[in-house]
Amino acid sequence: MTLNHAPATYKLRRGRITPGQRLALGTLADRFAVGDGDGPLDLSTLFGRDAPVVLEIGFGMGITTLAMAEADPGTDLIAADVHTPGVGALLRGLHERGLDNVRVLNGDGAELLAQRIPSGSLAGIRVYFPDPWPKARHHKRRLVDAEFAALVADRLAPGGRLHCATDWEHYAQQMVAVLTAEPGLELEHGGPVERPEWRPVTKYEARGMARGHAVADIFAVRP
Template identity: 80%
Template structure:
């Protein structure tokens, strides 16, 4: 996959707090993944052999921190395009002394396409991506047939793609494209009780407050 991917996110303006800026200045050397196009050496990145999960879009990082703390044996690559969130996550990793997360300031889909080795990930997490609700914007949604094929190519056999959304039309699209991808087996797609290991995100709480039903969707890599 060499052509540029469609941008599937909106850049938000937001003020960086002094604490977030200090974290960017002080902790990037320890936790951040530098930009580039070279394939990542995952064991070298985390300095150990361990299952690695990619989280695409982590907001302000609270969910990432909670999952990393609860499961220190799993390593997480967390990618987001918004600088305040990157700073907040770096600060949280330092304060909680967590060493199983590496952070990329950038597009997680591009990272997946260009820097993750084939068949190397134990999981991909995509929680409450932008639903692009207007009909003219549907083509900007991340989870389409192309993304499904890309995810299948990067997951190790038995690796799991986990998506969550509170936008019913997007949930239906996710189920359709993941079910159609030969490299994936759709495990479950639809409204379901939230898995206890997935923390409630800010966007999930906001959607539920509006009466939206949340869908968790799982697909597993063949082989």
């Protein structure tokens, strides 16, 4: 199954790359990066062990990614983002904390999911605060739609969970609707829930809460 989203489901953000981030991109990518290629990834070879693997699509500056990877060393994580300064920051953080359970893709995580992740191979998928595209004419750009839900159902292993979070009420409603309609997934908790304690608050999330936005965490599992 491929994902045919068009146009892109994210907005490229401009940001200055610091000297430390640039150094990390130049010196640490070989150690932590997901290698180039077109075929399916061998996840056990990628991490050098057999362990549950989670894909995170969009990690910003990587602060939440680092915290969750450090708290759960028995789980391997593929973290993907198109924001190059954030990629550099995450690489630097992995090196400084001595973490080896994260591999980083400087690119579109949805494309990676569609093109290189084998069916039934993931223990989890995380989509935290994807671009909300709040204008009605842009809703078609949103990542979490029926096609994405079907792809997630195929890529998750039995018992694997999709975890989404958003601070846009209409997007939360859309997520619930498409996940409920997908026969390969079961919506958990009957709908959105409050942030679980083990998920750190992201910078984007804190900004939304300061504006009065309600945050919704949404889970779906492959039976």
